[in-house]
Amino acid sequence: MNRIRKAGKKETAKSGNQESRNTNSRIPIFLVSWLTDFLIRFSCVPAFLICFSTSAAGPAVIGSKKFTESYVLGEIAKRTLTDAGIPAEHRQGMGGTIILWQALRGGQIDAYPEYSGTIAQEILKNDRATSLSEIRELLAKSGIGMTEPLGFNNTYALVMRRSEAQRLGVRTISDLQKHPELKMGLTHEFLDRQDGWQPLRERYALPQQNVIGIDHALGYGALANGSIDIKDAYSTDAKIEQNDLVALEDDLQFFPKYEAVFLFRLSMSKDAIAALRRLEGTLNEKRMIRLNAEAERTKNYARGADLYFEHGAAPGNTVGESFPQKLIRWTLRHLQLAGFSLLLSVIFGIPLGIIASRGGPIGQGILGFASVVQTIPSLALLALLVPLPFFGISVRTAITALFLYGLLPIVRNTASGLQDIPRSLRESAIALGLSPITRLWEIYLPMASRSILSGIKTSAVINIGTATLAALIGAGGLGEPILSGLNLNDHVTILEGAIPAALLALVVQWIFDLLDRVLIPKGLRL
Amino acid sequence: MSALVKLVDVTKRYADAAALQPTNLEIERGKTTVLIGPSGCGKSTLLRLIIGLIEPDSGSVTFDGEPIAPDNIEGLRRRIGYVIQEGGLFPHLSARANVLLMARHVGKSRDEMQTKLQELCELTRFSSNLLPRYPAELSGGQRQRVSLMRALMLSPKLLLLDEPLGALDPLVRAALQKDLKEIFGRLGQTALFVTHDLAEANYFGDEIVLMNEGRIVQKGSVADLREKPAGPFVSEFINAQRGLATL
Numbered sequence: 122m123n124r125i126r127k128a129g130k131k132e133t134a135k136s137g138n139q140e141s142r143n144t145n146s147r148i149p150i151f152l153v154s155w156l157t158d159f160l161i162r163f164s165c166v167p168a169f170l171i172c173f174s175t176s177a178a179g180p181a182v183i184g185s186k187k188f189t190e191s192y193v194l195g196e197i198a199k200r201t202l203t204d205a206g207i208p209a210e211h212r213q214g215m216g217g218t219i220i221l222w223q224a225l226r227g228g229q230i231d232a233y234p235e236y237s238g239t240i241a242q243e244i245l246k247n248d249r250a251t252s253l254s255e256i257r258e259l260l261a262k263s264g265i266g267m268t269e270p271l272g273f274n275n276t277y278a279l280v281m282r283r284s285e286a287q288r289l290g291v292r293t294i295s296d297l298q299k300h301p302e303l304k305m306g307l308t309h310e311f312l313d314r315q316d317g318w319q320p321l322r323e324r325y326a327l328p329q330q331n332v333i334g335i336d337h338a339l340g341y342g343a344l345a346n347g348s349i350d351i352k353d354a355y356s357t358d359a360k361i362e363q364n365d366l367v368a369l370e371d372d373l374q375f376f377p378k379y380e381a382v383f384l385f386r387l388s389m390s391k392d393a394i395a396a397l398r399r400l401e402g403t404l405n406e407k408r409m410i411r412l413n414a415e416a417e418r419t420k421n422y423a424r425g426a427d428l429y430f431e432h433g434a435a436p437g438n439t440v441g442e443s444f445p446q447k448l449i450r451w452t453l454r455h456l457q458l459a460g461f462s463l464l465l466s467v468i469f470g471i472p473l474g475i476i477a478s479r480g481g482p483i484g485q486g487i488l489g490f491a492s493v494v495q496t497i498p499s500l501a502l503l504a505l506l507v508p509l510p511f512f513g514i515s516v517r518t519a520i521t522a523l524f525l526y527g528l529l530p531i532v533r534n535t536a537s538g539l540q541d542i543p544r545s546l547r548e549s550a551i552a553l554g555l556s557p558i559t560r561l562w563e564i565y566l567p568m569a570s571r572s573i574l575s576g577i578k579t580s581a582v583i584n585i586g587t588a589t590l591a592a593l594i595g596a597g598g599l600g601e602p603i604l605s606g607l608n609l610n611d612h613v614t615i616l617e618g619a620i621p622a623a624l625l626a627l628v629v630q631w632i633f634d635l636l637d638r639v640l641i642p643k644g645l646r647l
Numbered sequence: 648m649s650a651l652v653k654l655v656d657v658t659k660r661y662a663d664a665a666a667l668q669p670t671n672l673e674i675e676r677g678k679t680t681v682l683i684g685p686s687g688c689g690k691s692t693l694l695r696l697i698i699g700l701i702e703p704d705s706g707s708v709t710f711d712g713e714p715i716a717p718d719n720i721e722g723l724r725r726r727i728g729y730v731i732q733e734g735g736l737f738p739h740l741s742a743r744a745n746v747l748l749m750a751r752h753v754g755k756s757r758d759e760m761q762t763k764l765q766e767l768c769e770l771t772r773f774s775s776n777l778l779p780r781y782p783a784e785l786s787g788g789q790r791q792r793v794s795l796m797r798a799l800m801l802s803p804k805l806l807l808l809d810e811p812l813g814a815l816d817p818l819v820r821a822a823l824q825k826d827l828k829e830i831f832g833r834l835g836q837t838a839l840f841v842t843h844d845l846a847e848a849n850y851f852g853d854e855i856v857l858m859n860e861g862r863i864v865q866k867g868s869v870a871d872l873r874e875k876p877a878g879p880f881v882s883e884f885i886n887a888q889r890g891l892a893t894l
Binding site for chain 1: 750
């Protein structure tokens with residue numbers, strides 16, 4: 122059972138981004154859970170995580186996964202705590218289950234919304250822990266508590282056009298047995314899942330042969346124009362109502378329960394836990410659908426949360442911020458991420474390049490390492506770093522990943538710049554009697570400066586682009602609006618992040634062109 | 648007075664072939680010794696052994712009484728000037744910076760450097776107005792004059808010149824040959840000059856060393872080589888060059 126993939130699927134399909142496509146697939150997630158298991162079993166990670174726990178002193182930190190409902194629930198929790206006089210902040214769209222669970226255990230966040238089915242299968246990996254009290258008992262061993270259900274069950278459902286369902290007299294999934302001609306358009310991960318199409322088909326003995334894989338968002342369009350008749354959906358998906366669809370009853374109770382709850386650290390203050398527990402039983406499916414719909418309609422998930430507090434409490438900080446303020450906040454954080462990581466890449470990349478320029482097994486090894494790092498999809502690199510001690514959900518992790526990405530162009534250009542110096546000039550430097558350090562510092566590096574600078578420029582531009590992915594682990598930057606936009610399917614919000622990021626890349630390029638004139642010795646520019 | 652440089656039974660092999668057969672050579676102080684021979688005869692290898700760019704496989708090289716070894720090579724190089732065909736000037740440094748590079752490195756005073764620079768400009772007939780220029784802004788002949796100044800900056804005991812005039816056109820070459828000879832004379836400079844041009848060798852050389860296939864074939868003046876050739880290769884080499892010269 123894999124909520125992260127549910128959410129990841131939505132995001133990738135819309136972004137069309139090769140890297141996020143790769144990394145949202147099973148492999149990195151598998152690696153993450155493997156790594157996590159490994160670390161928990163064989164090292165003193167818990168001790169480390171406690172050392173690096175950051176939330177103890179500051180405000181309560183609420184996390185959320187990257188899909189609308191999680192955003193809305195996270196915002197509701199933050200507002201509930203704030204209203205109870207407990208300072209709280211909301212780290213939005215931090216990624217998927219494993220990342221949030223690690224962050225919760227590590228103390229980087231204090232609470233986040235989760236679903237019972239996911240907890241049992243993804244987190245506890247225990248299919249038999251079905252009752253909520255059993256789950257609660259197991260979680261307590263990790264120092265984590267769980268609220269009672271919030272009141273709705275967000276599970277999978279098969280949906281079809283209401284008119285069609287009425288015409289054919291289809292009300293339950295069993296009713297589909299009588300209509301083998303119906304065309305199924307299912308999301309790719311539903312087709313693959315252990316609790317997806319194959320076992321569902323067996324359980325209900327479904328006869329449909331015409332089954333295609335289609336993206337979740339596109340599927341609604343296909344359903345509306347009749348290209349397909351049935352698709353999979355989440356039961357609280359606002360689009361079910363918007364598109365006048367009906368969810369077929371799971372009459373054989375095939376789909377597991379996905380009761381929404383909040384997970385929280387048992388070390389949170391009593392008042393905070395009490396405030397979270399006030400949310401129990403306050404959200405039935407209908408109401409959650411309405412909140413999701415409001416968030417998607419207004420392209421602002423905080424509005425969905427507003428609707429929950431019907432007395433119309435003052436909107437949260439995020440809402441109150443004007444666009445220029447947000448833009449400045451995003452851009453500064455973006456520059457911080459890209460700048461620090463670039464600095465590290467330069468500090469480590471140039472010496473590594475110098476060593477690599479000498480060739481031999483060590484030189485080959487350095488270039489090989491830098492190239493291999495470059496081939497890891499950026500999202501996967503983030504996901505791999507998150508479970509490690511010291512890193513976790515933090516700006517550190519984002520900067521480290523960006524630093525590793527920035528290495529290759531600098532290392533390679535430094536090495537090739539040095540290797541390209543003619544032998545006669547190298548020998549002249551030696552024959553003059555200059556010491557090795559002076560030769561490097563006053564002769565070789567200045568002569569390679571053009572190549573080195575162009576490597577740094579490439580790194581800088583790559584870093585500006587890749588830094589947008591930092592938002593996935595809650596590190597902020599211009600990726601934040603891009604992620605929200607992808608999630609809300611709102612192009613304007615995406616552009617609010619994408620355009621400044623592109624402009625930033627251009628400005629950086631321009632600044633480096635100016636730097637060329639200052640840093641490359643005049644004699645080399647003739 | 649003993650020889651400035653002594654090579655005793657020096658050999659050098661590169662991966663596939665012997666570059667230098669067991670060789671003995673002494674370079675006399677205050678004289679210009681010219682190494683001559685066809686391409687690949689080992690004359691550049693010999694030069695590179697003396698400046699320590701390569702190490703001999705066997706035998707020893709002694710400079711001013713000191714055997715050349717890795718631990719003293721840096722100090723010895725500062726007592727040797729080295730000029731190569733393309734000048735070997737560093738493109739990112741101005742002519743002045745190229746010339747002063749080593750002097751700054753060993754911590755010479757400003758005044759001392761300035762005085763020496765003026766002296767060298769006069770000696771090499773290089774206009775001091777051109778000193779701020781970069782190598783790319785200088786002609787081939789001017790570059791070689793700067794290269795020569797750089798080599799002479801620390802008043803070296805030995806000047807090594809590896810085909811220094813090879814890439815210049817004939818007029819510039821003739822002018823530089825004349826100036827060089829005059830400079831050697833004025834400074835009483837010990838020089839080891841590599842060329843493959845017999846006329847040039849004759850013009851400079853107090854002693855001419857003819858090499859072929861990694862060994863020294865004959866030493867002496869051009870007249871010695873012509874009148875008392877040590878073998879058929881010597882006659883062949885002399886005649887080939889003379890034939891061209893008389894055209």
